[in-house]
Amino acid sequence: AAKGYAAQRIFASYSVFKGKAALSVTPVLPTFTKLDSGSLVVDRRGVMMFKFLPAIGERKYDNEKRQMIALSVTEVGSLISLGPQDSCDIFHDPSMKSSNAGQVRKSLSIKPHADGSGYLISLSVVNNILKTKEYFTVPVTTAEFSVMKTACSFALPHILGWGRLTNQLPRGTEGQPSKVDSQLLDLEWDK
Template sequence: STNTSEHSSGRAYADYSIFKGKAALVMTPLPARFSKMDSGGLKVDRKGVVLLKFMPAIGQRKYDYEKKQYFALSATEVGSLIGLGPTETCEFFHDPSMKSSLEGLVKKTLTVSPLGDGNGYFFNLSVLNAVQKTNERLSVPVTKAEFAVIRAACGFALPHMMGWSKVMQVQHPEHRGLLPGQRELKMVTDVW
């Protein structure tokens, strides 16, 4: 059935991997997820992210998958990253246990700071775990060329993370099917 073929097409996986001496950084984009409304329209159900995966090196071009650490960048964090000037630094703080009983016990900090020679950035992830009393640091130097790829790829990903790409592609043949709360929107756009 059509349904089956949709399932079999499934997901697609692609990343951008930067393997360096002490650690590796693997970036993966995830688009916004939409759910169907009663009106038949689609709305963003979960915003997309650019997922960073850090892994420490355990040999030449070998990395310890078991010790991997994730950090998911939101749209605004991606905006901060791609707007970074050559001598600027940005820093993000995440609590992976937010709104759970473990809130505040694990603190993740991602710092992106310029390399000494002004030719790229350090991506530094620190994971402070108050329960296990550990503080892991994973640091990957990113060259200017690699950062140009990150900037272009993340700039491309942004409208997809936000769901804007789908909004722009869907046909809007008659502005029918407006949400109740959006009748005003129609009026406004009729007269702007």
């Protein structure tokens, strides 16, 4: 099986620049492995990457001190189903299954402003190995949050890999027709 099947790199984020920090959101699509049969299987899952940069002057942000958190598709589901009064908290341990488990702790928090005029998005990163604590806050307006929800809803099926499914057929008609794989459907009737 051919591993590591990827595409051209494209940089296109939705970014908001605020007084203390900037937040930039980008979808990262899944990668696929091609089986010997020619089928494609999701290899590494897609995520929605939230990147925070601290402000170091007027409209200047320090890319060296950035921190990132990669939301899974279900965590994106939390974000897009947030009602105007709802908040959500997401906790990650980047070294979860290694010997450093528990040493680094990231938490992303989304809380509505009391007056309903938007949300406060914040990321805290506590690193017990480096003895560092970092904390970023980015207030977002209702309009900015609406862009995030709309863009994340658009991206969600693509980070699941379903965009490949729905894009594939037209190519089928251009090239060589392959045999219908009826097994998948027949399975319901099998038992």
